[in-house]
Amino acid sequence: MKCKVCKDTAAVALRSHNSAFCAKCFKAFFRREVERGIHAQGLLEPDDRILVALSGGKDSLALMLELSLMGYDVTGLHVDLDIPRSSAAARGHVERFCARHGLRLIVKELKAEGLSIPLVKDALNRPVCSACGKIKRHFFNRIAMEGGFTAVATGHNLDDEAARLFSNTLRWDVGYLSDQGPRLEGENGFVRKIKPLWRLTEFETANYAFLMGIENHYAPCPYSPGATFSTLKGLLQKLEAAMPGRKLDFYQGFLKRGRSAFAREQAGSAEVLHPCTECGYPTSSGDRVCGVCRIRRVVREKV
């Protein structure tokens, strides 16, 4: 197969775009799709100061590298979850990646916060995934606010976003459907959150990471089998195989035509936010203690 652009031997075939590219032209394609994703949804301005959440996986590292190459002002943030073996390996990948590319990195250790994930897991009577997500999002936002960053960027790709949309749609969860998207406005103590890779599939990001020589952490979290999400991603893969391009259409159609219907339905039902009496960051909780500070309390009592 030949590259659609330069007719050199192709390195990557993309059925959804009915295309194939050599390594150089694929990188240009990747850049173009990130740019289109940024501009179509107004994710970034040239003077934004971006904090990029780096898990150590291919998506977040690919995002960090591409944004830096595009000339954006980026700083990495890695939250060290303190999970035996897994966390040290992930952190090592992030640190070596940032050192190699000369990129700024902030590391937040949950252990020092009394929020080591194994302790949280033992203290809670439910799966740790949602608590872990809540804690990470809290520190993404808090560190961005404290550091004067104007946006937090995460490496969610089209497969992640389409699977989440599929999940929200299957449950017709009007609250989540009203504001899912690659841009979540910054307001009331929250920094803007963006997902610049929303147009790119997992396959495309993996190819980019490979071609750019990114060494990434790829072991799944030992605490999270992620079964439901995998099922939905698998179904969307089958849909895409039968009808190439349908995955992006589904997500993009939602942004263009679907979301506004749910946003209107939700209008007026916005939660009232107050500062948490312990950490000062916004919470909708009636007792004015945010979810993360409540988890911290539970851990403190059990240890």
Add this chain to the structure above:
Amino acid sequence: MKCKVCKDTAAVALRSHNSAFCAKCFKAFFRREVERGIHAQGLLEPDDRILVALSGGKDSLALMLELSLMGYDVTGLHVDLDIPRSSAAARGHVERFCARHGLRLIVKELKAEGLSIPLVKDALNRPVCSACGKIKRHFFNRIAMEGGFTAVATGHNLDDEAARLFSNTLRWDVGYLSDQGPRLEGENGFVRKIKPLWRLTEFETANYAFLMGIENHYAPCPYSPGATFSTLKGLLQKLEAAMPGRKLDFYQGFLKRGRSAFAREQAGSAEVLHPCTECGYPTSSGDRVCGVCRIRRVVREKV
């Protein structure tokens, strides 16, 4: 496996309901689900005069039989499409079924209307399926209006409805999403349309038809491979296998929470209807000739 109700040997296992039933209790389950579907969506009143569209397939015959056993006033309507071999076989099944159960039947022959489907197929420069559907719906409505029927019932089951909803959702077709459902109001020259089997899967209807000794037409239409719909039904089957009950949740959640959002989005954009200048039935077409009369013209010109 044993029947969940009477502990007799089970004849049908239903994973989505986490149940198994003997033949007798399965028929009672089927009745209950039809009743729940009718009452939850206000499909029928006891004094309704129902015209049941009978294709000859298991779903429509099962619907006709069950509604008659429930004591509703039902009359069958079969539209003979005049497709070689296929149509005669389907009509035969419908006629024998109605004769056997002593049920009233109206047969509408498209040939006599100048709308024989093979002629329509030859006259059009596009797949015949949508034209065929339009013609059938036209006669369902017209014969119901002329005969003083108060509702037209079709045999669409949960798999049909969920696949259609999935298709509409994948495209975020707000117009279709705003009024999909088991009840379409009768107004402005349209009789109410209802789908009493919306809570029952294809598997459940097939079991009912088998247990009731219904002999049905099961050859697919020779003109319609139905590839897209089959793909979507297959994906929903896989979803159901991984998460039993999710298919009904998806459709029911849409009726409860999703549809209203789209209906509000569509409010005010209702089409203006006029009587067709040829047949008198309502049309939104600017030249005031309905789709069916236009097809009739094209066929007349080409033959």
